[in-house]
Amino acid sequence: MSLYYESAALIKTLDGSQDTSLKSLLFSKAKPGSDAPRKSNPAQLYALITEAWKWSSLLTEVVERAGLLAQEKKLTPQLALVLVHDLLLAKKGIAAPENHVLRQAVERHQTRIRAEFTKARVRAGCASVEELKGRLDRPNTEAEAAIESIQNANRKWPHPRWLRINTLRAAQDFLEGDEFRKWKPVGSLGEVLSSEGSPAETGRIVYYIDEHIPNLLALPPGTDLSMISAYKKGELISQDKASCFPAYLLSSGRFLQGDILDACAAPGNKTSHIAAIVFEQNRHASSQSSIPRVFAVERDVQRANTLREMLGIAGANHVKVHASQDFLKLDVNQAPWNNISAVILDPSCSGSGIVDRGQVMTFKLPSVAAASSTNGNGKSKKRKRYEKKNVPETVTDDKQDGVLVKEQDVEVNEDNAIKLETRLKSLAVLQTRMLTFAFSFPNVHKVTYSTCSVHDIENEGVVVAALASQVARSRGWRVMKRDEQVPGIRLWKHRGKEAACQLAIAAHGIVDANTDEVAEACVRCEPFTDEGTQGFFVAGFVRDGKKNDQPEEVSNGDIDEERWLGFED
Numbered sequence: 065m066s067l068y069y070e071s072a073a074l075i076k077t078l079d080g081s082q083d084t085s086l087k088s089l090l091f092s093k094a095k096p097g098s099d100a101p102r103k104s105n106p107a108q109l110y111a112l113i114t115e116a117w118k119w120s121s122l123l124t125e126v127v128e129r130a131g132l133l134a135q136e137k138k139l140t141p142q143l144a145l146v147l148v149h150d151l152l153l154a155k156k157g158i159a160a161p162e163n164h165v166l167r168q169a170v171e172r173h174q175t176r177i178r179a180e181f182t183k184a185r186v187r188a189g190c191a192s193v194e195e196l197k198g199r200l201d202r203p204n205t206e207a208e209a210a211i212e213s214i215q216n217a218n219r220k221w222p223h224p225r226w227l228r229i230n231t232l233r234a235a236q237d238f239l240e241g242d243e244f245r246k247w248k249p250v251g252s253l254g255e256v257l258s259s260e261g262s263p264a265e266t267g268r269i270v271y272y273i274d275e276h277i278p279n280l281l282a283l284p285p286g287t288d289l290s291m292i293s294a295y296k297k298g299e300l301i302s303q304d305k306a307s308c309f310p311a312y313l314l315s316s317g318r319f320l321q322g323d324i325l326d327a328c329a330a331p332g333n334k335t336s337h338i339a340a341i342v343f344e345q346n347r348h349a350s351s352q353s354s355i356p357r358v359f360a361v362e363r364d365v366q367r368a369n370t371l372r373e374m375l376g377i378a379g380a381n382h383v384k385v386h387a388s389q390d391f392l393k394l395d396v397n398q399a400p401w402n403n404i405s406a407v408i409l410d411p412s413c414s415g416s417g418i419v420d421r422g423q424v425m426t427f428k429l430p431s432v433a434a435a436s437s438t439n440g441n442g443k444s445k446k447r448k449r450y451e452k453k454n455v456p457e458t459v460t461d462d463k464q465d466g467v468l469v470k471e472q473d474v475e476v477n478e479d480n481a482i483k484l485e486t487r488l489k490s491l492a493v494l495q496t497r498m499l500t501f502a503f504s505f506p507n508v509h510k511v512t513y514s515t516c517s518v519h520d521i522e523n524e525g526v527v528v529a530a531l532a533s534q535v536a537r538s539r540g541w542r543v544m545k546r547d548e549q550v551p552g553i554r555l556w557k558h559r560g561k562e563a564a565c566q567l568a569i570a571a572h573g574i575v576d577a578n579t580d581e582v583a584e585a586c587v588r589c590e591p592f593t594d595e596g597t598q599g600f601f602v603a604g605f606v607r608d609g610k611k612n613d614q615p616e617e618v619s620n621g622d623i624d625e626e627r628w629l630g631f632e633d
């Protein structure tokens with residue numbers, strides 16, 4: 065039944081994405097980069113997906129407790145969500161013939177599913193399904209109300225639609241093309257931000273060419289990308305300005321030589337960006353074999369599928385994807401890893417810099433494992449994975465490397481603050497481990513480390529901890545200084561926090577560190593400003609050592625402990 069297959073595919077693309085909205089996906093006639101038209105009615109898809117999103121926490125609990133995924137192998141988490149939604153909440157039940165394989169897969173278990181739904185309703189303290197519906201439409205605690213009001217406030221900050229000209233697909237004279245000639249260039253980002261609701265239908269889209277990142281355009285907030293045929297063809301890629309910094313920073317210095325690895329790649333915006341830069345640098349290469357290859361590693365199998373899809377849309381099918389691969393488990397002495405010369409490391413982080421997370425659709429999806437680890441009381445035997453909530457975090461570091469909650473943003477009780485502090489510390493440990501592991505590749509001479517977090521502990525804290533590591537010291541790793549960086553980033557005024565560097569340097573007992581140099585080398589983007597960026601952090605590292613020196617042993621420890629902590633945007 066195309067309605068359910070198509071909804072499930074759309075949920076997969078949308079889940080947690082900052083670059084795609086449901087509307088723009090639906091009201092384009094075909095998937096971006098594909099000519100295949102959708103079979104289902106967009107309005108019907110819209111209604112089902114938004115309802116499933118609203119109910120996803122509760123329905124996920126029901127699906128997991130009923131053990132549906134363990135028993136019905138043909139159901140994916142996304143399919144289970146939309147089918148169980150219709151079974152329980154649509155007036156006419158599942159919209160498929162009685163003998164349809166998907167309908168049967170769910171209806172076989174309907175007694176158990178309905179019983180779990182009733183139990184969930186009772187646990188929520190609702191006397192009827194109507195009351196439950198009302199509860200889902202309204203925040204039911206003071207904290208939720210506070211969070212909602214912050215999200216509403218955040219939405220008032222204009223955030224442009226950033227579009228990167230994808231040089232893998234776009235012609236060199238792209239801006240001279242037919243579609244573009246109808247657009248209207250303006251001289252400042254401010255003009256773009258104030259022209260929300262510009263008449264896309266007439267083709268007179270206002271745009272501004274960014275002064276820091278090559279090939280980047282800012283369009284008015286809320287521009288409907290489905291109106292732009294270059295976007296549908298993959299010539300333009302929706303990518304926030306801040307998220308363009310890492311690949312661009314990696315291109316500092318001489319042309320990239322030797323292979324490149326994107327270590328935490330999905331959904332793949334940075335991967336396709338670096339692939340485009342490599343392509344640009346080698347447009348006139350005489351032999352194919354001298355062109356650096358790009359590798360993309362992604363641990364999560366579903367996200368790796370999205371990665372492949374996005375690379376296809378971007379015309380970057382030549383990128384070698386290693387799906388279900390843990391970066392920390394690569395054998396750095398074996399091919400192809402022993403020939404890697406540069407690494408983009410953009411690991412899971414708290415995601416606290418993400419603007420407008422309220423508009424990002426994040427689904428809580430059922431998993432097979434959760435069903436088997438839930439005991440009779442519904443309490444998980446394992447440590448519970450943090451939900452990716454639509455909650456902007458509101459934390460800054462205090463002087464004792466702890467966490468200070470900004471009271472004016474949201475009232476967080478002591479318990480939550482402790483959980484957050486623990487979570488950030490664990491994230492920082494894992495991020496440092498990944499960065500030092502990147503330092504250990506025998507031929508790597510350049511690394512970028514980035515997060516979409518505003519917390520010092522995940523940013524300057526990790527930079528300093530990695531520089532203090534044995535592997536960094538013995539192999540000669542240092543920060544890529546500001547004056548070594550590509551011009552656009554050198555000019556960018558927001559640099560690392562000196563106090564945070566100083567604190568971390570003291571904590572690690574580094575005696576020979578130049579605090580100013582480290583802070584100046586770090587790059588920050590601030591959320592909620594008229595610069596239209598997410599909160600973001602990036603730092604580059606280089607080493608001038610011999611090409612083939614012996615790699616250090618880096619202990620990876622057991623990372624499973626931390627797997628549950630990250631925000632994987």
Ligand SMILES: C[S@@+](CC[C@H](N)C(=O)[O-])C[C@H]1O[C@@H](n2cnc3c(N)ncnc32)[C@H](O)[C@@H]1O
Nearest residue numbers: 328329330331332333334363390391410412632
């Ligand atoms: C912040 S996202 C990366 C976003 C991506 N760089 C982009 O710009 O589109 C982090 C990604 O790293 C993956 N990841 C986390 N730990 C990993 C590991 N140890 N090995 C490989 N991938 C990992 C997560 O599954 C997630 O997809």
